[in-house]
Amino acid sequence: MGVLQSHNAERVFSPARMIWRGAWVAGLFCFTLLTIGCGQNAPSGNINERVIEPKRLAAFESNDLLVLRPVSPSISVPAADFMSVNGAVATPALFKDRWTLFYIGYTFCPDVCPTELTALAGLLPKLQKSLPDVQWQIVFLSVDPERDTPKRIAEYVHYFDPKFLGITGARAMIDKVTQPLKAGYRVSPHAPGDNIYEIDHDTAYRLISPEGKMVAILPSPHDPAAMDQALVRFFKEVVQ
Amino acid sequence: MKRFLIGSILIAISGMAVAAPVISEAWIPEQPPGAMASAVFLDMKNTSDKPEALVKATAPGFKEVQLHKSIEVNGMHKMIEQKEISVAPHGETKLAPGGFHIMLIGPEKALVAGETVPVTLSFADGSSETVTVLVKKRSMMPMMKH
Numbered sequence: 001m002g003v004l005q006s007h008n009a010e011r012v013f014s015p016a017r018m019i020w021r022g023a024w025v026a027g028l029f030c031f032t033l034l035t036i037g038c039g040q041n042a043p044s045g046n047i048n049e050r051v052i053e054p055k056r057l058a059a060f061e062s063n064d065l066l067v068l069r070p071v072s073p074s075i076s077v078p079a080a081d082f083m084s085v086n087g088a089v090a091t092p093a094l095f096k097d098r099w100t101l102f103y104i105g106y107t108f109c110p111d112v113c114p115t116e117l118t119a120l121a122g123l124l125p126k127l128q129k130s131l132p133d134v135q136w137q138i139v140f141l142s143v144d145p146e147r148d149t150p151k152r153i154a155e156y157v158h159y160f161d162p163k164f165l166g167i168t169g170a171r172a173m174i175d176k177v178t179q180p181l182k183a184g185y186r187v188s189p190h191a192p193g194d195n196i197y198e199i200d201h202d203t204a205y206r207l208i209s210p211e212g213k214m215v216a217i218l219p220s221p222h223d224p225a226a227m228d229q230a231l232v233r234f235f236k237e238v239v240q
Numbered sequence: 241m242k243r244f245l246i247g248s249i250l251i252a253i254s255g256m257a258v259a260a261p262v263i264s265e266a267w268i269p270e271q272p273p274g275a276m277a278s279a280v281f282l283d284m285k286n287t288s289d290k291p292e293a294l295v296k297a298t299a300p301g302f303k304e305v306q307l308h309k310s311i312e313v314n315g316m317h318k319m320i321e322q323k324e325i326s327v328a329p330h331g332e333t334k335l336a337p338g339g340f341h342i343m344l345i346g347p348e349k350a351l352v353a354g355e356t357v358p359v360t361l362s363f364a365d366g367s368s369e370t371v372t373v374l375v376k377k378r379s380m381m382p383m384m385k386h
Contacts, residue, residue, distance in 0.1 A: 110277035110344070111310045112317045114269060115337045118378045152274050159272030184316055196304060196345055200318040219315050221338070 047239060048097050048135045052209050056238045066219060068230035070238070074213035080176045082141070082169035085154035089167050091177060092212025098135040100208040101218075104183050106144035106199050107156040116203055117160040119222040124161060126228040131235055139208075142168040143178065143185045144199055181206055181214050207231070260367040261286045261294070261327045268344070269337075269378045270353040278351060279308075280342035280359055280373055281335045286327040293324040296362040303346030305359075310338055319343075324364065337378075351375045 058072045082089045094100070101120065105113035120138055127136055140157045142148040145168045148156075153166030168174070178185065183202045190197035205227075207216040216234060218227055266282035280299075286292045297305050307322040325340050327333045335341050342359065351357065355375045362368040 107272070107274070108276050109319075110271070110275075110279040111308075111319070111337055111341055114271065114275075114378060147276070155274045156272040198319045200316055202315055203312065203317045204315055220312065220317075 047133050047235075048099065049210050050239055051211055052213065052215055052238060057215060060234065060238050062230065063233065064226070064230065067223070067226045068234060069217045069219065070234070071214050071216055074209070074215045075180055075182075077208060077212045077214065078176050078180060080169065080173040082167040082173060083150045084165060084167045085150045089165075094139065094167075095137075095208050095212040096210055098137045098210060100137045100139055102139045102141065102181075102183075102206040102208050102214075103204075104141045104143050104178060104185060104201055105203075106142050106201070107148050107152055108144060109199070112203060114160075116205075116220065116222060117157065117164070119224055120164070120205065121160045122224040123222070123227055124163070126224055127231060130228055130232050134235070138164045140164060140166045141174065141177070142166065143174050143201060144187070145169060145171065145174070147195065178202075207234075260363045260365060260369060261292050261333075263361065263369065263371050265334075266359070266371050266373045268351060268357060268373050268375045270351060270375050273350050275350070276346055278344040278347065279337075280344065280357075281337065282342075282371070282373070284325075284327045284333045284335070286329060286331050286333075289329045290365075291326055291329055293326040293364040294361055295324045295364050297342045297359055298362075299344060299357050299359045301348045301357070302344045306343045306345065307340075308343045309340050312338075353377045 052074060054073055057070060057074060060070045060072070062068050062070060077091045077095065080091050082091070082094075101123075103116060103120065105116065107113070117140065124136060124138060127134065138157075138161065140153065142153050148168050150166070150168060153168055157164035157166040177183075183204070183206065185199055185201035187199050188197045203220040205218040205222065206214050207218065209215050215238070218230070261284035264283045264285070266280065268278055268280050271278045280297070284292075284294065294307065297307065299305050307325055308319050309322050309325075311318050311320060322340070325333060325335070333340065344357075353375050356372045357375065358370050359373050360368055360370045
């Protein structure tokens with residue numbers, strides 16, 4: 001009945017309705033002009049496409065450098081090819097239209113990686129609540145492609161949160177990305193075929209912007225509540 | 241003479257007292273499916289006047305069991321295999337996430353929360369103890385500070 005009523009009302013001439021419609025069309029026109037005029041360098045309306053202004057990033061002072069360190073100037077993630085369980089993944093396209101927390105590790109890791117991934121699983125719902133407009137992505141890059149297949153990595157990270165993305169790739173591709181991001185790792189010397197070896201690795205979470213730039217580092221130990229607060233402030237002062 | 245006798249008995253008792261640490265709070269975090277490594281965490285309390293040390297751990301159903309310590313240097317996590325994990329006289333050593341742990345490598349099957357693993361601990365004084373360790377899910381607690 002309600003549908004029918006509004007349908008009928010549509011056909012009734014109303015000056016107010018015409019004005020509203022005109023305003024709406026004009027608004028749409030302005031928005032289109034604005035979008036075209038924006039180009040790549042001015043901030044767009046969508047926070048998940050936002051380009052960080054170097055000045056705002058440089059001006060940001062962290063309340064606690066042990067929780068969040070801004071990276072200014074930001075560091076671009078180079079183009080590289082990886083694999084996930086769902087197929088090929090390439091940087092920097094991987095970072096487009098979202099904000100990423102990036103972590104390196106390996107699934108053979110019995111202690112620290114599960115601890116860090118548990119902390120990320122605790123942080124994610126907090127961020128979704130405190131920064132609801134932000135599309136979050138958690139990426140785990142295994143630096144152990146000899147033992148970690150994309151399937152194993154997926155099983156591993158999905159245990160902590162089914163939304164986490166696990167990737168790995170050729171050693172050259174891993175190094176191409178980890179070196180400029182200063183995400184160090186070292187594979188312990190081991191005999192060929194020896195399947196038991198450790199990997200020393202950086203434990204920080206790296207905040208990557210939608211345009212594929214590292215803009216902040218969150219070092220361990222990771223306290224979800226403290227990180228949540230620090231990221232809210234970072235978004236308020238640098239991004240929003 | 242009587243006093244001497246009592247004294248010697250006391251000395252004999254204290255000398256005989258086994259210095260093996262008292263084990264508590266033992267647990268194994270449930271690991272993701274397919275994980276090749278896990279860890280045993282526990283507290284060791286030394287009630288004696290002598291230093292003690294865990295020198296070896298074994299557990300059925302694993303390819304290898306090693307003693308390890310996670311450390312963090314300049315934001316870099318390292319695991320270092322330990323010959324032993326010592327406990328000072330009247331002291332306590334905690335095996336906890338981000339620090340010492342007994343590393344369980346190559347499980348025959350995935351460990352699920354609620355299961356138990358008999359872990360045999362051997363100490364420097366030659367004694368050993370088998371502890372039944374419960375597999376539990378990790379909580380979302382922040383990691384131990386370094």
